[in-house]
Amino acid sequence: MKIMFNKHHPSPSDLPDRTARVHFTELCAGYPGRPVLHELSAAIPSLATTALVGPNGSGKSTLLGVMAGVIEPTSGHLRHTGSRPPAFVPQRGAVGDTLPLTVRQTVEMGRWGERGLWRRLTRRDRAAVDTALDRLGIGEIATRQLGELSGGQRQRALIAQGLAQESDLLLLDEPTTGLDPEARARITAVLTQLVTDGVTVVQATHDLGAARSADACLLLRDGRLTGQGHPEDVLTESALAQVWQPA
Numbered sequence: 642m643k644i645m646f647n648k649h650h651p652s653p654s655d656l657p658d659r660t661a662r663v664h665f666t667e668l669c670a671g672y673p674g675r676p677v678l679h680e681l682s683a684a685i686p687s688l689a690t691t692a693l694v695g696p697n698g699s700g701k702s703t704l705l706g707v708m709a710g711v712i713e714p715t716s717g718h719l720r721h722t723g724s725r726p727p728a729f730v731p732q733r734g735a736v737g738d739t740l741p742l743t744v745r746q747t748v749e750m751g752r753w754g755e756r757g758l759w760r761r762l763t764r765r766d767r768a769a770v771d772t773a774l775d776r777l778g779i780g781e782i783a784t785r786q787l788g789e790l791s792g793g794q795r796q797r798a799l800i801a802q803g804l805a806q807e808s809d810l811l812l813l814d815e816p817t818t819g820l821d822p823e824a825r826a827r828i829t830a831v832l833t834q835l836v837t838d839g840v841t842v843v844q845a846t847h848d849l850g851a852a853r854s855a856d857a858c859l860l861l862r863d864g865r866l867t868g869q870g871h872p873e874d875v876l877t878e879s880a881l882a883q884v885w886q887p888a
């Protein structure tokens with residue numbers, strides 16, 4: 642006989658991990674002669690998707706760059722709790738359209754951090770590349786040249802490159818920009834699934850649909866944080882109107 646327990650009190654293993662994967666306090670950052678982020682204090686929850694939302698120039702990419710370690714904060718504190726370096730998928734990707742690279746070679750570049758540029762890929766590296774290609778559903782176009790792909794296929798290849806790094810933190814700059822609704826939904830579904838597999842996902846986005854389906858959201862305006870929390874609480878009509886009102 643199967644005995645059913647009515648679980649009023651979930652065990653600790655049932656509870657989502659609420660610790661922060663990245664934590665920053667009074668963080669300031671920018672570019673030479675151009676301060677961009679002003680005293681941001683926030684936490685990026687572990688094992689969740691977080692959307693960075695805000696108008697053009699509000700500092701979303703800069704904040705991703707700081708979390709990725711490619712932009713040094715000018716002041717404040719930034720703390721990572723993970724053991725692996727983050728995987729960063731920048732807006733246009735690190736690979737030019739004109740380079741004669743196949744999809745597979747593009748994804749293999751994700752292993753360079755682990756393997757070094759000139760070392761042969763191991764079986765383990767190839768397995769990581771295969772898994773990333775599979776997850777993004779681009780195994781069948783692995784031999785195609787990157788430059789001849791559609792925007793959605795190219796974007797999936799670049800995300801697969803990020804996945805191949807096997808980090809527990811994936812930072813994406815506008816992964817769904819310029820894609821049709823089906824391609825957007827597909828990428829959003831992949832990102833949601835990644836969280837179930839133990840990855841913390843942060844994406845800068847102008848796609849309010851994607852932002853609303855995230856677990857958490859940071860709303861930026863002019864390099865300042867104007868809201869953080871659950872998207873339902875942060876992306877209200879009035880908050881959005883305020884952030885997007887002309888200065």
Ligand SMILES: Nc1ncnc2c1ncn2[C@@H]1O[C@H](COP(=O)(O)OP(=O)(O)OP(=O)(O)O)[C@@H](O)[C@H]1O
Nearest residue numbers: 672675677695696697698699700701702703704845
């Ligand atoms: N490499 C750079 N050198 C100098 N200033 C920069 C550089 N990159 C961005 N900026 C400036 O920093 C500010 C914030 O830009 P950022 O790209 O972080 O904003 P964003 O919110 O990601 O914008 P978008 O939605 O247009 O991608 C802008 O004023 C921008 O002009």
